[in-house]
Amino acid sequence: MQSAAGRCAAEFLGACILTGVVIGSGVLGADLADGNDAVALLANTLATAAILYVLVSVLGPISGAHFNPAVTLVSALRGETRLAIALLYAPLQIAGCICGAMVAHAQFELPLLQAATQVRAGPAQMLSEGVATFALIFAILGGVRHRPQAIPAIVALVIAAGYWWTASTSFANPAITIARAMSDTFAGIRPADAPGFIAAQFVGALVAWRVGAVLFAEEKAG
Amino acid sequence: MQSAAGRCAAEFLGACILTGVVIGSGVLGADLADGNDAVALLANTLATAAILYVLVSVLGPISGAHFNPAVTLVSALRGETRLAIALLYAPLQIAGCICGAMVAHAQFELPLLQAATQVRAGPAQMLSEGVATFALIFAILGGVRHRPQAIPAIVALVIAAGYWWTASTSFANPAITIARAMSDTFAGIRPADAPGFIAAQFVGALVAWRVGAVLFAEEKAG
Amino acid sequence: MQSAAGRCAAEFLGACILTGVVIGSGVLGADLADGNDAVALLANTLATAAILYVLVSVLGPISGAHFNPAVTLVSALRGETRLAIALLYAPLQIAGCICGAMVAHAQFELPLLQAATQVRAGPAQMLSEGVATFALIFAILGGVRHRPQAIPAIVALVIAAGYWWTASTSFANPAITIARAMSDTFAGIRPADAPGFIAAQFVGALVAWRVGAVLFAEEKAG
Amino acid sequence: MQSAAGRCAAEFLGACILTGVVIGSGVLGADLADGNDAVALLANTLATAAILYVLVSVLGPISGAHFNPAVTLVSALRGETRLAIALLYAPLQIAGCICGAMVAHAQFELPLLQAATQVRAGPAQMLSEGVATFALIFAILGGVRHRPQAIPAIVALVIAAGYWWTASTSFANPAITIARAMSDTFAGIRPADAPGFIAAQFVGALVAWRVGAVLFAEEKAG
Numbered sequence: 001m002q003s004a005a006g007r008c009a010a011e012f013l014g015a016c017i018l019t020g021v022v023i024g025s026g027v028l029g030a031d032l033a034d035g036n037d038a039v040a041l042l043a044n045t046l047a048t049a050a051i052l053y054v055l056v057s058v059l060g061p062i063s064g065a066h067f068n069p070a071v072t073l074v075s076a077l078r079g080e081t082r083l084a085i086a087l088l089y090a091p092l093q094i095a096g097c098i099c100g101a102m103v104a105h106a107q108f109e110l111p112l113l114q115a116a117t118q119v120r121a122g123p124a125q126m127l128s129e130g131v132a133t134f135a136l137i138f139a140i141l142g143g144v145r146h147r148p149q150a151i152p153a154i155v156a157l158v159i160a161a162g163y164w165w166t167a168s169t170s171f172a173n174p175a176i177t178i179a180r181a182m183s184d185t186f187a188g189i190r191p192a193d194a195p196g197f198i199a200a201q202f203v204g205a206l207v208a209w210r211v212g213a214v215l216f217a218e219e220k221a222g
Numbered sequence: 223m224q225s226a227a228g229r230c231a232a233e234f235l236g237a238c239i240l241t242g243v244v245i246g247s248g249v250l251g252a253d254l255a256d257g258n259d260a261v262a263l264l265a266n267t268l269a270t271a272a273i274l275y276v277l278v279s280v281l282g283p284i285s286g287a288h289f290n291p292a293v294t295l296v297s298a299l300r301g302e303t304r305l306a307i308a309l310l311y312a313p314l315q316i317a318g319c320i321c322g323a324m325v326a327h328a329q330f331e332l333p334l335l336q337a338a339t340q341v342r343a344g345p346a347q348m349l350s351e352g353v354a355t356f357a358l359i360f361a362i363l364g365g366v367r368h369r370p371q372a373i374p375a376i377v378a379l380v381i382a383a384g385y386w387w388t389a390s391t392s393f394a395n396p397a398i399t400i401a402r403a404m405s406d407t408f409a410g411i412r413p414a415d416a417p418g419f420i421a422a423q424f425v426g427a428l429v430a431w432r433v434g435a436v437l438f439a440e441e442k443a444g
Numbered sequence: 445m446q447s448a449a450g451r452c453a454a455e456f457l458g459a460c461i462l463t464g465v466v467i468g469s470g471v472l473g474a475d476l477a478d479g480n481d482a483v484a485l486l487a488n489t490l491a492t493a494a495i496l497y498v499l500v501s502v503l504g505p506i507s508g509a510h511f512n513p514a515v516t517l518v519s520a521l522r523g524e525t526r527l528a529i530a531l532l533y534a535p536l537q538i539a540g541c542i543c544g545a546m547v548a549h550a551q552f553e554l555p556l557l558q559a560a561t562q563v564r565a566g567p568a569q570m571l572s573e574g575v576a577t578f579a580l581i582f583a584i585l586g587g588v589r590h591r592p593q594a595i596p597a598i599v600a601l602v603i604a605a606g607y608w609w610t611a612s613t614s615f616a617n618p619a620i621t622i623a624r625a626m627s628d629t630f631a632g633i634r635p636a637d638a639p640g641f642i643a644a645q646f647v648g649a650l651v652a653w654r655v656g657a658v659l660f661a662e663e664k665a666g
Numbered sequence: 667m668q669s670a671a672g673r674c675a676a677e678f679l680g681a682c683i684l685t686g687v688v689i690g691s692g693v694l695g696a697d698l699a700d701g702n703d704a705v706a707l708l709a710n711t712l713a714t715a716a717i718l719y720v721l722v723s724v725l726g727p728i729s730g731a732h733f734n735p736a737v738t739l740v741s742a743l744r745g746e747t748r749l750a751i752a753l754l755y756a757p758l759q760i761a762g763c764i765c766g767a768m769v770a771h772a773q774f775e776l777p778l779l780q781a782a783t784q785v786r787a788g789p790a791q792m793l794s795e796g797v798a799t800f801a802l803i804f805a806i807l808g809g810v811r812h813r814p815q816a817i818p819a820i821v822a823l824v825i826a827a828g829y830w831w832t833a834s835t836s837f838a839n840p841a842i843t844i845a846r847a848m849s850d851t852f853a854g855i856r857p858a859d860a861p862g863f864i865a866a867q868f869v870g871a872l873v874a875w876r877v878g879a880v881l882f883a884e885e886k887a888g
Contacts, residue, residue: 006436006437009436009437010437013433013437017357020353020387021383021386021387024386024387024388024389025383025386025387028263028386028387028388028389029260029386032258032259032260032263033258033259033260033261034257034258034259034260035700036258036260036698036699036700036702036705037698037699037700038695038698038699038700038702038705038706038709039258039260039261039264039699039705040260041694041698041709042264042705042708042709042712043260043263043264043386044386045712046264046267046382046386047382047383047385047386047387048383049716050271050379050380050382050383051379051380051383051387053375053376053379054357054361054376054379054380054383057364057365057368057369057372057375057376058360058361058363058364058365058367058368058369058376058438059364060368061368061369062368062437103349103353104387106346106349107346107349107350107353107387107388107389107390108346108389109344109346109389122775124772124773124774124775127769127772127773128773131686131769131773135683135720138724139720139724141724142723142724142725143723143724145724146723146724146726146727146728147723147724147727147818150723150818152369152372153719153723154719154720154723154724157716157717157719157720158716158717158720160712160713160716161687161691161713161714161716161717161720163713164687164690164691164694164695164709164710164712164713165686165687165690165691165694165713165717165770165773166690166694166773167690167694167773167774167775168773211679214672214675215672215675215676215679215728216724216728228658228659231658231659232659235655235659239579242575242609243605243608243609246608246609246610246611247605247608247609250485250608250609250610250611251482251608254480254481254482254485255480255481255482255483256479256480256481256482258480258482261480261482261483261486262482264486265482265485265486265608266608268486268489268604268608269604269605269607269608269609270605272493272601272602272604272605273601273602273605273609275597275598275601276579276583276598276601276602276605279586279587279590279591279594279597279598280582280583280585280586280587280589280590280591280598280660281586282590283590283591284590284659325571325575326609328568328571329568329571329572329575329610329611330568330611331566331568331611374591374594450880450881453880453881454881457877457881461801464797464831465827465830465831468830468831468832468833469827469830469831472707472830472831472832472833473704473830476702476703476704476707477702477703477704477705478701478702478703478704480702480704483702483704483705483708484704486708487704487707487708487830488830490708490711490826490830491826491827491829491830491831492827494715494823494824494826494827495823495824495827495831497819497820497823498801498805498820498823498824498827501808501809501812501813501816501819501820502804502805502807502808502809502811502812502813502820502882503808504812505812505813506812506881506882547793547797548831550790550793551790551793551794551797551832551833552790552833553788553790553833596813596816
């Protein structure tokens, strides 16, 4: 099934499960880690990477497994996703992410929607989001070009590295950033800081698009 | 060998080893982790995912590597496992899981059978089990449809994510729930709470069956 | 190169590197883990599984990548390794493991050979070694039969699970047991306890050989 | 695109991202780990291995994904990389690594270039670097010969093992050693200790080159 309806359902459901895992594992990790935030973030990383591998494996052949407006934007710019589909994907990705946050909150008996208070501001954090989103899009474009079978592992592992490599723990996704602004938990972000994150994410994505267009260009036929 | 006897032996032995790892790694993790339950759960997650990859790899081609009555139910509903086989599998899965719990207890010099006291009750925990089992079955159905070679990794990683994502640490398996009710250790569950878990698991599995039937439908020939 | 000399060199070198990693990562993990033995064992597990994947990948096509007299024994019983080769492998595996222990000790400025003092005795520990070695051989036989390309991952992950699942942390290898008896570190074993471990390992291996012969039998031509 | 310019760009960018991850994850790990250096090193290991898998997957088909003058040297000695290319690669690898260190420092609001103070001296540390680089090159040569599709996983995992197995945490790369000398963080090395590391790395690489030439020789046609 690769009808538009099926593709939209895959994007919504994938975004929902992904965000549920990101927020839920943050809650449980912080609960159990006895104040050691590195252990909590290890758990958060492990769970996020694991579910990304699963979701990209099973939903990639249906919708492309974007779950991420920045990925959809680049895909549309490359002519791989039609504009009409891209305009459907983006709101469904956001709705799916918010829905996933609500499910995670329900599982842990927390208020379904919350205003996050975790401060993630400043140029260093924005640089980090730009770099993390650059790395994500760059890895996807390289994987599409050179190792398509490995894309589930590539996506999972570039995000795993990003959680630790960047000061922002690598949201790298505007839709999940919006949902995390509604979660006052380990994975949250203060709503006032979200626009800066999202802007930096789109900048990183666009830079990766241009770099990838050169570095991963197909050989021209002679 | 894919005789009924071989298939039954594979289900029994796989359920036994899987449960041994789940309970044994919980005991050792809790023993060594110096009160940091997140570290214990990381160890529990790592060991469980590792052995799932192994067991699904080597026993999948024999019995399907269900080890789980909820998986067998969906397989039977989809017409992939005959009813006669499914009715053999379920009690063997339960017996295998109990046997695995006893072996783990023997390894750590604990009483072979115990009454668990760990409370895991309430609607949030039941929601968590439903979601976790939904995710497991959903991932299996998507993997069967789109990436059959990756099913060992998909099963291992969806359970790894589930351990951290859900308030219940993702039992997602009625047979192992029964065995964990007989283990008063890190991985245990109070017997009174087991029926609620099992009901939620079957509900989650049935929802995944219906969603998967639509989302992962084969294209019809024209 | 699959000459006898090349095969013997691969077994020696692989056993040496494997043991270096097992003992070295135990030393560093225990040094850094601030008394949290679960964190030390996580590091020990990660390093051991990682190097097993590497060594089985690159040396498997040369020597079979046994590094383990129990594996060689079962391979000989199955007629896959000739007796003359098996009799060469075993002492080289032991020598390689001792050599690896010495290299690890040199890296951490410890006495090259030591008498271990860590007590690992009693029937529960011996049961654990038998179960761990059973699982290792069982997984190898199933992998050879059903997923030969996945054998490096299968071996790495069955040992990773074994480190946590069993009270003995899954030595599962007579040659490495001898070397660990010469290392008074995190991974050590008191020399007096080694013979019991080795006996249990061979028993577990032989049981797996018989179970595997039935469960993983090739279909007979009609 | 496999023009010289494309290959050089891939080496520069890969070295930059790799070093950013090595240093950035060291900073964040040490920040969060509450004094438990084993947890910090686990995070550092996880992030480094993850990004190595990604970078070798997507850049390997372009430049060979060396990011490492010791790898380039052995590749040139084997006649796989022309001398003219090798002489371009080495300075770009060093520049990329320094650039990555600066990006990581900027993300964490640290001075862009620093003089490291972490002492890593003495024969045991140098032995460790030699062994780690030997293992890296040995694994690459074996992977090229026997499992080329698995090289991204092999490289990631041999470095993961090396972080824990060796007293030096396995730099195994002269270019990254230079960059780490400019980072006074968890992953740093005192500039005075860098030359000894680099010498040991080249010795280890050359030994692996000779051992690999024998052990992984192609069979001669008759």
